[in-house]
Amino acid sequence: MRGRSKDRDLLVADIGGTNSRFAIAVSETGRTTLQRVTRFANAGVEDFPTQLTRFLSSLDMPLPARACIAVAGPTDGSSALLTNGRWQFDAAALKRDFGFADALLINDFTALASGVHALDDAHTQRIKRGRPVTGAPLCVIGPGTGLGVACVVSPGPTQTVIPTEGGHVDLAAVTSQEWSLKQALHEQLGTRISAEHVLSGEGLRRIDAVLRGEPGSLRPVETITQEALGGGESWGRRTVDQFLTLLARFAGNTVLSQGARGGVYIGGGILPRLLPALDTGQFARDFSDKGVMAAYCEALPVHVITDTETALRGAAMAFQQTRDRA
């Protein structure tokens, strides 16, 4: 029954800067489940085909005939360059070298956003209560290596995921302290300051360095978060509080810009680690601090994606949608 299995199954992958995740997405009676979910560290691995071969060697089932690979970097669907700069590959070579009948490359944040509408309580932690407007767009924000932003229009089987560059908007300082931070970063980096300059792993380190009065001396993210989670007053605590306030303001602004009355999903690697330090009341106040639009924002829920397989499921959904439309 090898042929039938090949038709039904899809290899999915989520290639980040640090790890690669693989799985086989199996669709049965309209429902997609992931099987053989596997994670490999990328460090020391020469190229993507090597990583893919490791996964395929571990499989005790027929090789799927189709693949959808989500990559942390720009892609036009047929070729990709990972943002880490080391791996470059294209769909045609994957088809040739691994015998796929069909292969699609998509951006990893698009994959994450594609999987968001199917998330439930087991995959997320709600950090702000609210009632989404049915059928309204969702906003997906991911502070990590960068600050990814996407908008999911008409969430569900017929959804459209709009990849955006919302992380690169001008940072909107509200308090004098935030303006001082923006000015300090502007002087240090010699460039205009975007939201991503503060709402990312590097951004967390930059906030910490400016608050400590040593803009050029970046401490590891681990050190800052451990200090913040340790309780009591510390630079790490102040840094994390400022980071979370800026993130809440940014999320509110993105909701307004996108008309995202379906609410907010926050992905990326940073927030799940900061959850124990999050004051949800303060987050909700900062998120809804929008003057005449306060009630608009107060009505909306905000979730943190704690699940690590959302992008894999999203890749399967995005593949299906792309091929259905073709």
Next chain:
Amino acid sequence: MRGRSKDRDLLVADIGGTNSRFAIAVSETGRTTLQRVTRFANAGVEDFPTQLTRFLSSLDMPLPARACIAVAGPTDGSSALLTNGRWQFDAAALKRDFGFADALLINDFTALASGVHALDDAHTQRIKRGRPVTGAPLCVIGPGTGLGVACVVSPGPTQTVIPTEGGHVDLAAVTSQEWSLKQALHEQLGTRISAEHVLSGEGLRRIDAVLRGEPGSLRPVETITQEALGGGESWGRRTVDQFLTLLARFAGNTVLSQGARGGVYIGGGILPRLLPALDTGQFARDFSDKGVMAAYCEALPVHVITDTETALRGAAMAFQQTRDRA
């Protein structure tokens, strides 16, 4: 042939704070044209039915059986309160009192955005060259009484118009002068400062007052624009330059947030009057001043909508779409 005419035709209206526009939208072989376009000033008119009766009295053709009314204010499709606060009406009463078989109320900015994809060179003035990405979302921005923002997803017959509240995002000051302006307005108004606080008719007056050092003394918009258009150095000139820079920055940020690689259309009543004072080179530089995203913005065109009937045509398109989906 009265019955047939009624089936094919649609009464459309665009009710603003100052004027009401009416027309009969006639659809033939897939193309919609406006007939009997009429404008009435709203000043001194008691209610919308009075205004509608004036238009209907002027018609030398059968009354259409269907109506789509675009209103400057919030609406749920069946009732509306105009932002000017004087007129309130609902679709059921219009059907009862005027014999419409079908009546739909929509927001006027949604109507404008719905008509944007069909605009051509006769209806717009391009103020920045660029090549839009085919099928990508369009961004529609309208500085007027307020600052309207909408996103048009998949522009064309199957488009989705997302009404947003993007005008209410935190104003993102970039230069020290912009931060001083934001601070002065914050102290004066006692509220957080949004983009709309400066990018609107009142906003133009506020910028002028702060630059002149008399934050409480607002001059008429006409005085400011005439000064700016008069040539030479003046407070009006400086005000308009600052307004246009803030608008260009805001448009760039909105494009990034919405992933609007289809480009920007600027509607509303203010820009068409400022066109003679617009330095298109400076506007393009301010629009694309986005660091690593400069090339992303440089690629996109920006148009000003000079046509006054776009919202009427958009109302016809939105009506058709809404009923097709129902």
